[in-house]
Amino acid sequence: MNFSRKIPVGISQCAMGDAVRFNGGHKHSKVCTELLGQCFDYVPLCPEVAIGMGVPRKPIHLLVEKDGAPVDAVRVIGVDDASVDVTAPLRDYADSVVPELQKVRGYIFMQNSPSCGLRGVRRYLANGHGIDSEGVGVFARRLQQQFPHLPMEEVGRLNNNELRENFLTRVFAYDAWFRYVESGDTGDAVAQDADNNVDISGADKRPGISGRPLSFLARVIEFYTAYKYLLMAHHQDKTRALGKVLADAKSMSEAELAFEVRGRIMDILSRPASRKDKTNALMHSAGHLSEFLDKREKAELKELIEDYRVGHKPLSAVLTLLRHYLPRSPHSFIHSQVLLAAEPAELGLCDFN
Numbered sequence: 001m002n003f004s005r006k007i008p009v010g011i012s013q014c015a016m017g018d019a020v021r022f023n024g025g026h027k028h029s030k031v032c033t034e035l036l037g038q039c040f041d042y043v044p045l046c047p048e049v050a051i052g053m054g055v056p057r058k059p060i061h062l063l064v065e066k067d068g069a070p071v072d073a074v075r076v077i078g079v080d081d082a083s084v085d086v087t088a089p090l091r092d093y094a095d096s097v098v099p100e101l102q103k104v105r106g107y108i109f110m111q112n113s114p115s116c117g118l119r120g121v122r123r124y125l126a127n128g129h130g131i132d133s134e135g136v137g138v139f140a141r142r143l144q145q146q147f148p149h150l151p152m153e154e155v156g157r158l159n160n161n162e163l164r165e166n167f168l169t170r171v172f173a174y175d176a177w178f179r180y181v182e183s184g185d186t187g188d189a190v191a192q193d194a195d196n197n198v199d200i201s202g203a204d205k206r207p208g209i210s211g212r213p214l215s216f217l218a219r220v221i222e223f224y225t226a227y228k229y230l231l232m233a234h235h236q237d238k239t240r241a242l243g244k245v246l247a248d249a250k251s252m253s254e255a256e257l258a259f260e261v262r263g264r265i266m267d268i269l270s271r272p273a274s275r276k277d278k279t280n281a282l283m284h285s286a287g288h289l290s291e292f293l294d295k296r297e298k299a300e301l302k303e304l305i306e307d308y309r310v311g312h313k314p315l316s317a318v319l320t321l322l323r324h325y326l327p328r329s330p331h332s333f334i335h336s337q338v339l340l341a342a343e344p345a346e347l348g349l350c351d352f353n
């Protein structure tokens with residue numbers, strides 16, 4: 001599959017195959033470079049090398065004072081020499097790369113690292129005893145705080161097909177949000193907004209997801225509408241709650257609305273879509289087309305969705321048939337549904353050995 005436009009994504013540099021680890025080695029991930037590299041344009045960073053620790057270097061780990069300490073109550077110290085404390089340099093480095101990372105639409109971190117680990121990093125007491133695995137790498141944690149809605153995942157978890165599909169879905173949505181809602185730029189229009197500044201003034205109309213010039217609020221609503229069935233496939237209650245937020249959107253400032261809606265969309269998508277909820281969203285989609293189908297076609301579509309629900313047919317089979325019937329409908333709502341667009345599996349991004 002050739003992607004005409006690659007999405008900028010940050011990544012722990014050792015996952016790219018660069019020998020930057022403390023022991024002089026790397027942790028090359030073929031899933032990241034060979035598979036996801038087809039659609040991601042990577043920004044590789046190694047915070048420990050960047051702060052001058054060198055390669056090879058003495059190992060470091062997370063230190064806490066007691067069991068159950070809050071995630072930010074950690075220090076990153078030398079395993080063999082507790083006087084080595086790189087907590088502040090790692091946090092400062094994360095702050096320093098924020099401008100460079102404004103353009104990324106996802107971040108892939110190396111697991112189990114006191115700098116880059118996103119979850120479950122081992123924490124130690126001053127006596128060297130491991131106390132729990134509740135830590136988050138200090139660099140990763142700082143970037144979580146700086147970019148609270150940025151899709152993030154660990155290298156190892158991307159070997160799992162479902163987790164990889166979910167990460168791709170979130171990255172594609174986050175990228176689309178900044179292309180069509182907050183910045184409003186689409187491809188060629190980037191040059192007009194070289195700093196990628198967020199224009200939420202609403203004063204000037206920009207192209208939304210449909211390509212039509214729209215005000216900021218109209219772009220938000222159009223985006224939500226296009227994502228509605230995909231969001232429903234991930235979390236129906238939260239999708240309905242987001243719809244209510246949008247109904248009251250006029251009482252919110254544009255900045256508040258941008259933060260609120262972006263956050264809710266990324267939260268909903270972070271929950272993997274279940275087959276049951278996807279089936280429900282497919283049924284809704286089929287309902288929009290039923291008036292344009294004859295009896296046999298309706299029955300065939302219904303049977304195919306049921307086959308998908310029980311695991312006998314892949315999602316792509318249902319999507320293919322829905323897309324086949326799509327031109328019969330004159331209604332823009334169903335044509336705009338991202339759920340019916342190419343899913344990661346159809347882009348060849350899910351099966352990898």
Ligand code: SF4
Nearest residue numbers: 013014046110113116
């Ligand atoms: S995990 Fe992070 S700090 Fe460690 S080698 Fe990889 S990129 Fe560098």
